[in-house]
Amino acid sequence: MSERDRFVEKGRPRWERLEDLLGQVFLTAKDWSELASLYRGACADLSRARSLSLSDDVHRYLDQLAGRAHNRLYSTRSGSGWSILRMAFVEAPAEIRAQWRFFLLASLLFYGPFFAGAGAALWDVDLAYQILPESQLAQMEAMYDDPDMVRGAGEDASMAGFYIWNNVGIALRCFATGVLGGLGSMFFLVYNGLMIGTVFGYLFSVGNGWNLLAFTAGHSAWELTGIVVSGAAGLKLGFALIVTHGRTRAGSLRRVAPSLARLVLGAAVLLFVAAAIEGFWSASGLWPSIKFAFGVVQIGIVGLWIALVGGRRT
Amino acid sequence: MDLLDTTAAVMTPERVRFRYRLAGPGRRAVAWLIDALLRLIVVVGVMTVVVLLSIIPGVGAVGQGLFLVVLFISEWVYGVFFETVLGGRTPGKLLLSLRVVREDGSPGRFTDYLLRNLVRAVDYLPGFFAIGLTSMLFDRRLRRVGDLVGGTVVVVEERDSVRDRAEIQPPVSEEERVALPARVDLSREELSVIELFLRRRKRLSDDRAEELAWLFGPALSERTGVTAPTWERVLALAYARAVGKDR
Amino acid sequence: MNPNLCRVALRPRDPFEVFDLTFRFVRERLRPLLRLTAVVLLPPALLLTLLAWWFDGAWWLLFPTLAMGPILQAPFTLAGGRLLFGDDVAVGQVLVETLKRSVGLLGLWSAQGLGWAAVMAIGLASEPIAAISIAVAAMATAPVAGLLTTFVGEAVLLERVGLARAFRRSGRLMAGTGGSAIAATSSRWFLLVWLALASESSGQAILDFVLQLGVPFGSLMNGDVTPFLLAGMLLAQPAAALYRLLLYVDARTRGEGWDLQVSLRALGLQ
Known part of the structure; x- marks a missing residue:
């Protein structure tokens, strides 16, 4: 019998038991501990097979067995619901404060074109036609012709759904395209600022x-x-790709990943609340003065959330 | 020398090294299509219900809103939800034995899944996953841009087997044993190639086996002095003597 | 480093894995493959661009592109075969060798070319949709036809056997791989369509969105065949050739122990 066949003969019962356990959907506590010890055994076999330089098929078999056991053992929990909610509501505002430079830059890229567009259109209506097509502006004009644009309750829900699908989707794309060296995000910010301002x-x-x-x-x-x-x-994503502080690009991305996740979740929270308010409140027939007062309160809430929640991040 | 293959070595925190089989565009495209089909079924299902309910006054518009929310979920939440709940797998990945893990082989976390799924919006661009495909072509671990940002790789988890044994059929006879030279020295490489040949022998036709053995048999016979009626037998006998398997 | 040893890990793989391996193979042999691509694909690309511009993106441009496919694949099959064992190949050498060895394939290529020409003629005589439907039907039945013919090119170019024997070789190899081979043949068409569409959308995005030049070549949306689409179809040819080469290697490894052949020969030559 060759060295390899002896090795396989000896290991096979343990490996097959491990295969069995991996095939089961539910494992008892006893199974788990057996799985763990069999996994360690398979790893030891793997390094022995390597030092004896046994044939490729043994390596391959043990590699996949150890890999599957490893994934099964360690991939049970990957963040509870609570920790995700905490990240979105508590850690996100603290992260926004920690990333105030990027927040400031994004604000400039958005509000700059916003006020430029608004100013241009106020100064000379013809300039607005240069920025947006006349038909679209006419449509906007007609939409806000009536001071109290009351909608039915059902229509409110429909619009809220639309705002989630459309607005949150746009924001997520605005983040994702940051991977193109930040250019995508810049474009989204400037473009949206200019449109809305105009x-x-x-x-x-x-x-x-x-x-x-x-x-x-x-x-x-x-x-x-x-x-x-x-x-x-x-x-921030684009910046991490360009300025790597001596790390590899992948390493640089790895470093900023948690902070990116918090920021995106924070943006999602802000936009979901916006969609809900826009859907169910903004089109109601209340007096404008009440709406303005409500708006001021909202500014306060957003400001306080960003300014105070979550403590210090380092 | 490392042979070109679709695998990547990882080192776990316990300092165990093993190789993963990487998944590239072929398998992942199929998994993606299955996921897309599932999402489509749910979206069309919800749409049908919404259309049916819209005969009730006032409900139609609520249904529309609900439909758009479902559309949002199918586009942005589906992937990250299932990967978080099923340990790095969506239903499509589960069916094709794929799993998302971190680059170092450790299990993925929520933030990894979140980022890789969000950045898929860029991999789609400008259409038909052109950016993702290009990224996979240039990356040694077949990662798309989302994987690069999330720090993840997609691996294949498939059962393998070690079945065939190296057998000498028929066993070495008494006369053959006597005729063999006292010592046959084979290098490690030669031993492993002949062993592989013996292990695979059953799955080859007799003609083909002899044809293969002819490639090395003459040189081997000349060097070691092993003789036999067929070249195949030369390989088998030389191996048997070298590892002491002739008794 | 032993020049007789195959540099790609040989083991039975499923068609998906072979597809993924093709990506890795292209990545690791990028330079020689790019050089060959430039030499082989640039002339037809320029010609097709000119034709697309001249004839305003006429639908029938798809057909000469399809007919050219097998011819354009031949040098990549040959180069791929060499690159299994080494890092580099000389483009000129590959082309000369391809010309010499593809004599046996001329009959097959002309038959295929005539077939596409006939389909195109049907379309020109009646409706374009007729020709395109026949082409799609041909792609759909490809797995069945492929059972016999898939590896004919490899057999002629790499094993240097005659056409009749090449058909028998191809049939036997496909039988050895079973059902997976059928999936593999159809996925080559899938690759062609995928790359054509990806190239079309990328080209249009760069021209219209980044450079703000509009759609000077028309777009597939309006039923025009653009140079981008044709370029994608051309680029699919090396990809398909290399994918099929690796499938062929896989079929031989499983069916006739090609990996053993390579290592035993290496030992014999030492």
């Missing part, structure tokens, strides 16, 4: 501005901050 400026210059402002007062704090935070996350 619409505001245009509607004020044609006289429907206060209707739009009343409509947006409730959710704008959440929504605009959400866009900026997702943009900040994308910028």
Whole structure:
């Protein structure tokens, strides 16, 4: 019998038992401890097979066996629901504070074009037509013609769904495209800032501005901050790819990954709340003054959340 | 020398080294298609229910909102949810024995899954996964951009087997044993190649086996002095004597 | 380093793994393959771009591209065979060798070319949709036809056998791999369509979105055959050739112990 065949003969009963355990969906506590010890045995066999330089098929078999056992043993828990919620609601604002440079940069990239677009449209309506097609502006004008744009309750839910699908999706894409050296995120920030600003400026210059402002007062704090935070996350992602501080690019990404995850979750929270408010509150027939007051409260809530929640991050 | 293969070595924290089989675009595309089909079924199912319910006044629009939320979930939440709950696997990956693990072989965490799934939005671009495909072509571990950001690799977990034994059929006879030279020295490499040949012998036709043995048999016979009617037998006998298997 | 040893790990693989291995193979042999790609694919690419521009993206441009496929694959099959054992090949040498060895395949290529020409003629005479339907039907039945013909090119180019024997070789090898071979043959068409569409969308995105040049070549959305689409189809040829080469290696490893042949020969030559 060859060295290899002896080795296989000796190991086979243990390996087959391990295969059995791996095939089972539910394991008792006793099974788990047996699995762990069989896994250690397989690892020892693997390193012995390597030192004896047995044939390739033995290596391959033990590699896959050890790999599967390893994954089964260690992949039971990968973050509880609570820890994820904590990350989104508590750790995210602290992370935004810690990443204030990127937050500031994203704000500039967003609000700069925003005020530029608004200013241009206010100064000369024709400039608005240069930025956005006339048909789209006319549509906006018609939409905010009526001061109280009351919708049915069902329609509210439909719009909330739309805002989640559309707005949160855009923000997530804004983050993801940061991997293109930050360019994608920059584009999203500038583009959206300019569009929204132009619409505001245009509607004020044609006289429907206060209707739009009343409509947006409730959710704008959440929504605009959400866009900026997702943009900040994308910028940080792009920055980590370019400035690696002597690490490999992959290593540099690895270092910022947890902070990116927190920022994205924070942006998602902001945008979900925005979608809910925009869907169920913003189009209600309440007096504009109430809506403005509500909007001021929302600004306060968002501001306090970012400023205070979560303690210090290092 | 490392042979070109679709595997990657990892070192676990317990300092155990083993090789994973990596999954590339072939298998992953199929897993993705299965997931896409599942998502489509759910989305179409919800749409049907919404359309059916829309005859009830007032419910239709609520259904529409619900439908869009389902669409959002299918696009952005499906992957990260299943990977978190099923230990790095979506239903499609489960069916094709794929699993997402971290680069060092340790199990993935929520943040890894989150990032790799979000960045899939870039891998899609500009269409038909062009960026993801390019990234997999250039990366030695077949990772798409999402994997690079998430720090993950996708591995194949499939059962393998060690069945065949190296047998000498028929066993070495008494006359053959007597005729063999007293010492046959084979290098480690030669031993392992002949062993592989004997192990695979059953699955080869007789002609083919002889044809293969002819490639090395003459040189071996000349060097060691082992003779036999067929070259195949020369290999078998030389091996038997070298490892002391002739008794 | 022993030049007689295969540098790719030989073991039975399923078609997916072979597909993934193709990616790794291309990655590790990028330089010689890129050089060969430039020499072999650039002339047809320029020609097709010119034609696409001249004829305004006419649908029938798909057909000469399809007919060219097997011819364009031949040098890659040969080069791939060499690159299994070494890091580099000389482009000129590969081309000369391909010309010499592909004499046996000329009949087969002309038959295939005539077939595509006939389909194109049907389309020109009646409706384009007729020709395109026949082409799609041909792709759909490819697995069945492939049972006999898949490895004919490899047998002629790498084993240097005659056409008749090549058909028998191909049939026997496919029988040895069983059902997986059918999946493999159809996935080559899948690869062609995938790369063509990916190339079309990438090209359009760069031209229209990044460079803001609009759609000077038309777009597939409007039924135009663009140079990007054709380029994708051309790029699919080396990919398909290398994928099939590795499938062939796999089929031989399983069916006739090709890995043993390589290592035994290496020992014999020492």
